[in-house]
Amino acid sequence: MRTQRQVVDYSLQKRAVLRELLAGRIGTYDVCDASPYLKNAARFHGEPTDDRCPICRSENLTHVHYIYGDELKQSAGQARTLAELPVLAMTLREFQVFVVEVCLGCDWNHLVEQYLLGRDGLAEGGPEQGAVGGAAAPTGRRRREAQR
Numbered sequence: 471m472r473t474q475r476q477v478v479d480y481s482l483q484k485r486a487v488l489r490e491l492l493a494g495r496i497g498t499y500d501v502c503d504a505s506p507y508l509k510n511a512a513r514f515h516g517e518p519t520d521d522r523c524p525i526c527r528s529e530n531l532t533h534v535h536y537i538y539g540d541e542l543k544q545s546a547g548q549a550r551t552l553a554e555l556p557v558l559a560m561t562l563r564e565f566q567v568f569v570v571e572v573c574l575g576c577d578w579n580h581l582v583e584q585y586l587l588g589r590d591g592l593a594e595g596g597p598e599q600g601a602v603g604g605a606a607a608p609t610g611r612r613r614r615e616a617q618r
């Protein structure tokens with residue numbers, strides 16, 4: 471995504487968990503503990519992936535996108551579909567996205583990455599852009615957003 475920034479990747483942590491599991495220092499019951507809420511979010515707002523579950527290897531992983539931020543008010547902490555994120559990124563200044571992978575087969579779940587989205591990222595390199603001779607454009611865009 472264009473405005474994605476401050477990306478934190480959790481693949482190292484995930485590999486460490488899988489190593490611990492392989493070594494028998496932790497059990498599958500420690501890591502396959504997806505809550506009913508998380509599984510519902512995966513079913514209704516999840517993004518299917520082509521990645522096999524590293525634990526059961528029989529299901530593909532689903533990515534769930536959770537959004538956090540002051541501007542979201544009561545929507546903070548909710549799961550959103552991937553398609554909804556660019557729309558939110560155009561309307562909000564800044565919000566945090568947490569991506570969690572879930573297996574609906576064995577309940578494995580782990581944080582994949584986190585990043586910031588929002589209009590603040592678009593303003594970089596010229597916040598005054600479009601101000602000259604483009605007075606009608608922002609108004610039109612605002613009107614379209616209001617209709618959604």
Ligand SMILES: [Zn+2]
Nearest residue numbers: 523526573576
């Ligand atoms: Zn699984």
